[in-house]
Amino acid sequence: MSTMSIGLSMFGAMLVLMAVRVPIAIAMFVPGALGYIFLSGFDPLLAHLKGAVYGRVSVYDLSVIPLFMLMGAVAVQGGLSKALFDFANALLGRFRGGMAMAGVLACAAFGSISGSTVATTATIAQVAYPQMRRIGYSGRLSTAALATGGTMGVLLPPSVTLMVYAILTEQNITKVFLAAYVPALIAAVGYIIAIAVMVRLNPQDAPPAQAATRAEVVTAGLKVWPIVTIFAVVFGGIYGGLFTATEGAAIGNVLTCAITLIRREMDRAKFVAAVRTTAQTSGMIFLIFIGADMINAALALSQLPAQLADVVSHLQISPLMVMAGVMLFYVVLGCVMDEMSMILLTVPTLFPVIMGMDFFGLGPADKALWFGILILTVCEIGMIFPPVGLNVYIMNGLARDVPMVETYKGVVPFLITDGMRLALLIAFPATALWLVHLLT
Amino acid sequence: QDVTTLKVHFFLPPTSFANTLFIQPWCDKVAKESNQKLKCQLYPSMQLGGTPPQLYDQVRDGVADIVWTLPGYTAGRFPSIEAFELPFMMQSPEATSKALWDFVQLHGQNEFKDVKPLAFHVHGDGVFHMSGKPVKSMADLRGLKLRAPTRQTNKFIAMLGATPVSMPVPQVGDALSKGVIDGAVVPYEVVPAVKLQELAKFHSETDPKEAAFYTATFIFAMNKAKYDSLPADLKKVIDANSGQALSGQIGKAFLQADVEGKKLVSPASVNVIPASELATWKQLGNKLAADWVKDMDAKGLQGSKLLDDAKALIAKHAAAR
Amino acid sequence: MDSQNLGAQPSMRRLEWLCDASAALGALVLSAVALMTTVSVIGRAFFAHPILGDVELVQLGGAIVVASFLPYTQFRRANIIVDFFTTGARASTQRLMDAFGTLLYTAVVALITWRVAAGGLSMHASQERSMLMDLPLWIPYLLMLPGLTLCVVIGAVQTVQQLRAEVPA
Numbered sequence: 001m002s003t004m005s006i007g008l009s010m011f012g013a014m015l016v017l018m019a020v021r022v023p024i025a026i027a028m029f030v031p032g033a034l035g036y037i038f039l040s041g042f043d044p045l046l047a048h049l050k051g052a053v054y055g056r057v058s059v060y061d062l063s064v065i066p067l068f069m070l071m072g073a074v075a076v077q078g079g080l081s082k083a084l085f086d087f088a089n090a091l092l093g094r095f096r097g098g099m100a101m102a103g104v105l106a107c108a109a110f111g112s113i114s115g116s117t118v119a120t121t122a123t124i125a126q127v128a129y130p131q132m133r134r135i136g137y138s139g140r141l142s143t144a145a146l147a148t149g150g151t152m153g154v155l156l157p158p159s160v161t162l163m164v165y166a167i168l169t170e171q172n173i174t175k176v177f178l179a180a181y182v183p184a185l186i187a188a189v190g191y192i193i194a195i196a197v198m199v200r201l202n203p204q205d206a207p208p209a210q211a212a213t214r215a216e217v218v219t220a221g222l223k224v225w226p227i228v229t230i231f232a233v234v235f236g237g238i239y240g241g242l243f244t245a246t247e248g249a250a251i252g253n254v255l256t257c258a259i260t261l262i263r264r265e266m267d268r269a270k271f272v273a274a275v276r277t278t279a280q281t282s283g284m285i286f287l288i289f290i291g292a293d294m295i296n297a298a299l300a301l302s303q304l305p306a307q308l309a310d311v312v313s314h315l316q317i318s319p320l321m322v323m324a325g326v327m328l329f330y331v332v333l334g335c336v337m338d339e340m341s342m343i344l345l346t347v348p349t350l351f352p353v354i355m356g357m358d359f360f361g362l363g364p365a366d367k368a369l370w371f372g373i374l375i376l377t378v379c380e381i382g383m384i385f386p387p388v389g390l391n392v393y394i395m396n397g398l399a400r401d402v403p404m405v406e407t408y409k410g411v412v413p414f415l416i417t418d419g420m421r422l423a424l425l426i427a428f429p430a431t432a433l434w435l436v437h438l439l440t
Numbered sequence: 441q442d443v444t445t446l447k448v449h450f451f452l453p454p455t456s457f458a459n460t461l462f463i464q465p466w467c468d469k470v471a472k473e474s475n476q477k478l479k480c481q482l483y484p485s486m487q488l489g490g491t492p493p494q495l496y497d498q499v500r501d502g503v504a505d506i507v508w509t510l511p512g513y514t515a516g517r518f519p520s521i522e523a524f525e526l527p528f529m530m531q532s533p534e535a536t537s538k539a540l541w542d543f544v545q546l547h548g549q550n551e552f553k554d555v556k557p558l559a560f561h562v563h564g565d566g567v568f569h570m571s572g573k574p575v576k577s578m579a580d581l582r583g584l585k586l587r588a589p590t591r592q593t594n595k596f597i598a599m600l601g602a603t604p605v606s607m608p609v610p611q612v613g614d615a616l617s618k619g620v621i622d623g624a625v626v627p628y629e630v631v632p633a634v635k636l637q638e639l640a641k642f643h644s645e646t647d648p649k650e651a652a653f654y655t656a657t658f659i660f661a662m663n664k665a666k667y668d669s670l671p672a673d674l675k676k677v678i679d680a681n682s683g684q685a686l687s688g689q690i691g692k693a694f695l696q697a698d699v700e701g702k703k704l705v706s707p708a709s710v711n712v713i714p715a716s717e718l719a720t721w722k723q724l725g726n727k728l729a730a731d732w733v734k735d736m737d738a739k740g741l742q743g744s745k746l747l748d749d750a751k752a753l754i755a756k757h758a759a760a761r
Numbered sequence: 762m763d764s765q766n767l768g769a770q771p772s773m774r775r776l777e778w779l780c781d782a783s784a785a786l787g788a789l790v791l792s793a794v795a796l797m798t799t800v801s802v803i804g805r806a807f808f809a810h811p812i813l814g815d816v817e818l819v820q821l822g823g824a825i826v827v828a829s830f831l832p833y834t835q836f837r838r839a840n841i842i843v844d845f846f847t848t849g850a851r852a853s854t855q856r857l858m859d860a861f862g863t864l865l866y867t868a869v870v871a872l873i874t875w876r877v878a879a880g881g882l883s884m885h886a887s888q889e890r891s892m893l894m895d896l897p898l899w900i901p902y903l904l905m906l907p908g909l910t911l912c913v914v915i916g917a918v919q920t921v922q923q924l925r926a927e928v929p930a
């Protein structure tokens with residue numbers, strides 16, 4: 001069997017296992033491990049696993065996940081996040097779907113610094129999801145908005161994925177960032193429009209618009225200061241470069257625990273509940289990381305991503321068709337890979353191919369920037385595209401009361417705006433490039 | 441006879457000088473001399489999984505056939521080689537790399553017995569790459585978070601008054617841009633691989649007439665069983681492309697990489713820390729070396745002999761140039 | 762997932778207690794990591810004296826935290842499955858599929874537990890230590906083992922239960 005067919009078989013086996021209700025982490029791990037044995041041998045697999053699992057769970061940047069999970073769970077149990085949402089709702093309740101829109105923007109803001117879509121979705125959802133349900137949002141809209149919003153961090157500077165693209169393709173980081181702003185803005189606007197349309201077409205998706213009285217805003221505002229202070233310290237510190245996301249999460253934890261204890265809003269039962277939630281969601285996310293890591297290692301070994309990229313490049317078809325093939329290819333990869341793995345494994349092969357083709361007569365520098373924004377956009381889409389979207393799974397795992405089908409139904413309007421954004425970007429490279437030309 | 445594919449795993453991206461000036465050319469040469477019977481499959485950027493510190497175990501255990509990594513990423517495992525990572529040891533990467541190869545033949549056989557070393561080498565002069573302000577003297581380092589690669593360099597950074605943060609090179613760019621660290625010590629060779637020409641505003645070198653304030657040691661190693669499984673003619677190709685000569689060549693290539701890397705940064709962002717300032721640094725370096733000797737003695741490793749031999753070998757190869 | 766039903770069985774109550782204990786241990790380590798990091802940030806910001814090696818403590822602690830959290834996730838059957846394709850299937854078919862999935866989970870976690878143990882032994886033999894604090898790296902490997910082992914036990918018990926149809930699908 002060729003390495004490529006082994007790679008494809010792993011993909012197929014994974015989909016079959018997922019379809020028969022095998023936990024998705026395991027459905028990734030098992031074909032990955034078997035593929036690894038075929039490609040490299042049993043002993044190398046055993047050797048790989050000696051260090052790989054520890055390597056995956058001891059990543060400094062990923063420790064934000066359990067830290068923010070615990071902070072969120074304590075804030076939920078201590079009533080802090082309810083206060084926050086009551087206040088936000090008092091402000092935004094006059095707009096139908098306003099809280100879902102705020103959720104998307106919160107995801108975008110957090111995603112651009114956290115460096116991981118999965119971490120972003122899990123963190124924001126932990127706090128926002130139960131509250132959105134409480135005030136009357138449907139499971140479908142809540143999960144879809146948060147899962148989609150979580151992907152925005154891939155494109156929004158200072159995204160680490162953009163930075164890695166710049167390094168692999170030897171582009172200027174500042175220019176890559178500049179090229180990303182307008183498409184990211186279009187994404188945000190598109191998502192907000194999607195929510196507005198959804199709540200108009202399906203009124204049961206969101207609570208009716210209700211303008212709060214001044215007194216209600218003031219009452220809610222008086223209760224909100226502790227959590228606002230915490231958020232200001234944590235996110236202000238992270239954005240201001242005073243401390244890392246992990247450090248911010250740690251400080252947020254200490255502050256949240258301290259405030260809930262001082263205000264006597266924490267008892268034994270609530271604390272047990274917070275710990276259980278934290279354990280359950282963190283365990284779920286990290287098992288997926290471990291499974292995805294296994295199949296990613298095997299896919300790298302099989303060289304499937306690079307070989308497929310090579311196949312696409314040798315098709316005797318027009319550049320735009322090649323581009324379409326590339327886009328499809330990333331959506332498929334998005335089934336099992338996070339954005340960083342996709343970029344690391346494919347860009348070194350694909351980039352020279354794209355650079356050798358003519359697109360609207362773009363110069364090499366413009367082409368490189370445009371292509372980077374394009375593939376990162378498709379990476380985002382791949383993370384939520386049915387039937388297998390890593391981010392949708394994570395979100396759905398946090399929302400145990402919502403069937404997966406419902407979440408996917410909710411994602412469709414967002415995907416439509418994504419499709420339109422992609423079409424715009426392909427037809428008019430200036431969408432990405434004009435800001436670069438304007439400012440450099 | 442079939443083609444043997446060698447899985448080559450390393451942590452830097454394919455565009456890094458380490459790949460373009462050393463790993464890829466080595467692979468091309470080996471392929472040519474073996475009539476295309478030995479071929480590399482490159483896995484840059486840790487594509488096969490794991491973390492940079494795990495690379496050594498990966499080649500030992502056969503996860504990869506060949507790796508390029510830093511023994512110093514795994515603190516405590518290769519104590520004697522740390523002699524080369526003490527401050528102000530290295531003046532010429534080529535001579536020091538040859539000396540390092542000889543040193544391991546003398547003292548490191550036991551430490552590296554689980555792999556087939558193809559080369560040992562060091563990189564060129566360490567440089568401070570800073571995001572906020574240039575380093576002109578020790579005082580400029582006070583309270584700053586500085587990334588350093590190995591145990592001894594971390595200790596030296598702490599002696600200079602900064603806070604050492606230990607992380608493998610690939611994380612440096614992201615860490616600098618997010619303010620996790622205020623600067624990093626790496627040679628110019630790494631500049632494009634982590635985009636330091638854009639992410640660091642200042643590049644502070646030490647006086648080029650002085651020895652480097654730090655260097656790091658590297659190993660280019662092959663899995664033992666993989667080597668043993670090769671037929672005699674292919675073993676000969678590997679043998680011809682390993683050892684002291686290759687070590688020296690890599691050292692030379694890294695000097696070249698430093699020149700190329702320095703071209704990427706704007707001359708206005710470069711400053712030189714003068715020899716007068718370095719006098720104090722050297723005293724601290726001597727103290728660190730004395731501590732290290734004591735530490736080695738405690739491990740039963742004859743610290744002063746290790747240090748003297750390292751210095752003598754470096755002097756010998758420097759004189760031979 | 763009907764936790765009422767699970768809790769009713771004494772053997773499951775004992776397992777739940779163990780999972781809770783493991784999660785509590787994880788939360789304790791996580792809180793310690795959070796506190797240590799906060800102290801380090803304060804030290805750095807106000808006294809130019811952070812805790813040397815705070816980053817590696819987070820890494821070491823993170824491994825222990827995750828391994829300690831994993832059992833509770835499986836106890837709650839919170840590892841996500843795709844119900845997309847099987848919503849129409851009979852309950853008995855779904856139960857068999859779940860038994861198969863849990864069996865695979867058990868096998869995978871057993872493999873991982875074994876390999877992490879081997880990794881810990883290898884770290885012990887090679888004397889690898891953390892860069893700044895000089896902590897032996899076999900210790901976090903070792904401390905991952907109780908949580909991972911508990912995962913194997915829970916997976917095995919749940920597989921048997923699902924096969925015997927003791928648990929509603």
Ligand code: NA
Nearest residue numbers: 334335382388
């Ligand atoms: Na997908």
Ligand code: NA
Nearest residue numbers: 396399400402
């Ligand atoms: Na669900």
